[in-house]
Amino acid sequence: xxxxxxxxxxxxxxxxxxxxxxxxxxxxxxxxxxxxxxxxxxxxxxxxxxxxxxxxxxxxxxxxxxxxxxxxxxxxxxxxxxxxxxxxxx
Numbered sequence: 001x002x003x004x005x006x007x008x009x010x011x012x013x014x015x016x017x018x019x020x021x022x023x024x025x026x027x028x029x030x031x032x033x034x035x036x037x038x039x040x041x042x043x044x045x046x047x048x049x050x051x052x053x054x055x056x057x058x059x060x061x062x063x064x065x066x067x068x069x070x071x072x073x074x075x076x077x078x079x080x081x082x083x084x085x086x087x088x089x090x
Contacts, residue, residue, distance in 0.1 A: 004070060004085050015078040022070075035078070039070040065090050 007013065007021045018037065025037035046063040066089050073082040 001068060001085060001087055004083070008072070008080055008083055010080055010082060013080045015074060018072060018080070025072075034076070035074040037072045037074070039072075040067070042067045 003021060007017065015035075015037075022039055026040050027038040029036045029038070043066045044063065045066070066087065069084075069086045069088075071084040072080050075081045
């Protein structure tokens with residue numbers, strides 16, 4: 001998400017820059033002769049913590065998934081004219 005705010009500027013960023021920073025999109029669609037690129041990434045993270053509780057050891061495991069969805073809308077000159085960024089944790 002941080003790279004999006006550092007890289008994407010409406011009316012300035014072109015497709016070549018997007019490809020250089022984010023790689024090829026996961027999906028390309030068209031609406032009203034405009035290209036829409038979608039990036040959908042999911043990260044999984046597991047953390048194990050352990051400790052001693054009086055006479056025995058205790059351990060816990062937590063896991064988290066983070067889904068980041070980036071949708072870029074390009075004008076006829078292949079410049080970003082709008083974008084949407086959503087992040088979901090579950």
